[in-house]
Amino acid sequence: MTNKVIGTGSAKSRAGSRLKDYAGLLPFLAFTGLFLIYPTLSVLIGAFLDPKGKWDLSAIRNLFSDPVTKNAFANSMQISFTTAISGAILGGLFAWALVSGKKEGFFYRFSVALSSVLAQFGGVMLTFAFLATFGFNGLVSGYAVKHFPNSFLSNSSWLYELNGLSVVYTFFQIPLMVIVFLPTIQNLRPQWREASDSLGGGMLEFWLRIGIPVLTPSFAGAALLLFVNSFSAYATAQTLVNVSSLLTPLQIGAALTSEVGGANPSEAKALSLLMVAVVTVAMFLYSLLRKKVSKWESTR
Amino acid sequence: MKRTWKVKTWRLFIITVVGLYLILPLYSMFDFSTKPFTYFEKGRTLSAWKMIPKQPDLAISLIRSLTMAAIVMALILVVIVPTIVWIELRLPKLRRPMELLCLIPLAIPAIVIVVGIAPIYRWLSINVTESPIALAWVYAVLILPYTYRSLAASLAANDIHTLAEAAQTLGSSVPRMMAGIIMPTLRTGILNGSFIAIALVLGEFTISNILNYKTFQVVIAQIGRTNGNVAVAVSLASILLVLAILLIIPNSKRQKEVLDVDVA
Numbered sequence: 001m002t003n004k005v006i007g008t009g010s011a012k013s014r015a016g017s018r019l020k021d022y023a024g025l026l027p028f029l030a031f032t033g034l035f036l037i038y039p040t041l042s043v044l045i046g047a048f049l050d051p052k053g054k055w056d057l058s059a060i061r062n063l064f065s066d067p068v069t070k071n072a073f074a075n076s077m078q079i080s081f082t083t084a085i086s087g088a089i090l091g092g093l094f095a096w097a098l099v100s101g102k103k104e105g106f107f108y109r110f111s112v113a114l115s116s117v118l119a120q121f122g123g124v125m126l127t128f129a130f131l132a133t134f135g136f137n138g139l140v141s142g143y144a145v146k147h148f149p150n151s152f153l154s155n156s157s158w159l160y161e162l163n164g165l166s167v168v169y170t171f172f173q174i175p176l177m178v179i180v181f182l183p184t185i186q187n188l189r190p191q192w193r194e195a196s197d198s199l200g201g202g203m204l205e206f207w208l209r210i211g212i213p214v215l216t217p218s219f220a221g222a223a224l225l226l227f228v229n230s231f232s233a234y235a236t237a238q239t240l241v242n243v244s245s246l247l248t249p250l251q252i253g254a255a256l257t258s259e260v261g262g263a264n265p266s267e268a269k270a271l272s273l274l275m276v277a278v279v280t281v282a283m284f285l286y287s288l289l290r291k292k293v294s295k296w297e298s299t300r
Numbered sequence: 301m302k303r304t305w306k307v308k309t310w311r312l313f314i315i316t317v318v319g320l321y322l323i324l325p326l327y328s329m330f331d332f333s334t335k336p337f338t339y340f341e342k343g344r345t346l347s348a349w350k351m352i353p354k355q356p357d358l359a360i361s362l363i364r365s366l367t368m369a370a371i372v373m374a375l376i377l378v379v380i381v382p383t384i385v386w387i388e389l390r391l392p393k394l395r396r397p398m399e400l401l402c403l404i405p406l407a408i409p410a411i412v413i414v415v416g417i418a419p420i421y422r423w424l425s426i427n428v429t430e431s432p433i434a435l436a437w438v439y440a441v442l443i444l445p446y447t448y449r450s451l452a453a454s455l456a457a458n459d460i461h462t463l464a465e466a467a468q469t470l471g472s473s474v475p476r477m478m479a480g481i482i483m484p485t486l487r488t489g490i491l492n493g494s495f496i497a498i499a500l501v502l503g504e505f506t507i508s509n510i511l512n513y514k515t516f517q518v519v520i521a522q523i524g525r526t527n528g529n530v531a532v533a534v535s536l537a538s539i540l541l542v543l544a545i546l547l548i549i550p551n552s553k554r555q556k557e558v559l560d561v562d563v564a
Binding site: 027032034035037038041042043090100113114116118122130131137139140170171175203234238249252265276283 | 509
């Protein structure tokens with residue numbers, strides 16, 4: 001749309017106001033240039049340079065040969081995959097349960113508010129919550145020691161392994177799924193259900209033929225978001241486990257801060273490039289799925 | 301009738317299972333924080349809660365994090381929103397590049413941003429300031445996608461072109477048009493963005509921990525290393541505080557728009 005008030009007059013003054021238009025972007029460009037574009041480029045390009053700034057592929061090559069890196073990456077993929085699935089299923093079911101209840105009731109409002117808090121407050125607080133539950137002297141482990149001394153719950157060491165971390169991650173994946181999926185599931189119109197009912201379809205038919213096909217693209221999209229969320233997570237793992245060989249983000253953190261042997265920025269940059277590549281692929285798939293969803297949503 | 305019975309049973313089952321998963325750790329925090337931690341105490345005690353105000357760095361770090369949230373909000377108001385509006389009004393060709401730029405932080409995990417930004421902050425702390433408040437700049441970058449999305453929704457719902465033309469025909473200057481006419485029209489989008497800013501800044505740990513700045517979360521983690529009960533009490537207190545704030549905002553429309561921001 002053209003703005004008729006400014007830009008009339010001679011060609012010269014129009015060119016002048018054009019220049020002024022672009023000048024209005026300067027503060028924003030200065031700020032994003034320094035704190036977003038420069039760091040991003042320095043990581044993406046720096047992965048291919050040695051510390052002296054010369055072209056060098058050894059950091060990238062190390063990614064594919066170093067067994068520790070490979071193992072951490074495999075662990076990262078595994079935990080992101082499992083917690084994306086478990087979080088998506090549990091959170092999706094919970095979102096359905098919320099929608100099928102009384103809307104705008106206290107329980108609904110409370111659950112939505114709690115979900116937005118818990119989805120944001122991962123990290124340190126989450127670690128303390130699970131230490132208080134399953135850690136040494138925690139609520140559940142204390143109970144297990146008394147009543148089921150032979151179960152795995154009585155020994156807290158499982159919490160610090162990959163499976164334990166998956167249980168912790170699922171805790172913040174569920175509320176995120178509830179928030180992301182709630183609007184979609186609200187779009188399942190009661191009329192469809194009534195139509196299915198009046199044609200003699202049961203609950204199973206409704207879900208198999210209408211509910212699941214309609215919800216699948218946005219469910220998959222939400223699961224991808226959860227995957228990215230868990231793949232990028234650092235704070236929870238760092239405060240709970242802090243074994244740098246366990247996950248790729250922890251490895252990056254260690255490469256940046258390690259006091260023994262000194263920081264290794266080129267290793268950190270190569271690992272970062274790997275992470276960005278994975279997240280970019282996931283976000284690309286997500287945007288494809290979103291397009292499908294919005295097509296469906298615009299025809300409703 | 302049979303259907304509603306089935307739905308109700310399933311609903312109850314799901315809510316119980318998932319609800320337990322979410323509530324049990326929170327209840328455990330309460331349980332843990334009221335445990336006695338000296339030999340002189342028996343049963344339940346609130347001494348961990350009473351020690352919260354006595355933690356040396358806690359109040360300072362909370363004020364610090366809130367200050368940063370305020371600076372982030374100021375940046376949103378003074379730099380980010382006017383630029384997005386400016387592009388919408390004067391440089392519509394740049395709309396798409398701007399969107400891409402604002403969405404970059406979604407594809408770059410926080411831990412990767414640290415890698416790129418560490419040299420800048422090392423330089424800043426040597427040459428300009430050692431104050432953690434400088435982190436507000438990165439936080440404003442992290443918040444860009446959310447600000448952009450909530451603002452784009454507001455822009456789509458309002459015809460700011462007509463408003464801008466009307467304001468200028470009536471002789472209003474550009475700053476006055478921005479601050480007096482357009483920004484108030486977009487206030488829901490701006491409010492949502494600011495709301496997320498507070499949540500993000502108070503919850504941020506990755507960047508500040510690696511760059512060695514004592515923000516709210518870093519100090520809580522630090523307390524956890526010396527006194528678990530107090531750290532658990534602080535964590536539970538802040539979760540409950542934010543939950544209460546969210547529940548007090550009864551405006552269902554705003555809550556829905558906060559949801560939409562995360563979805564988009």
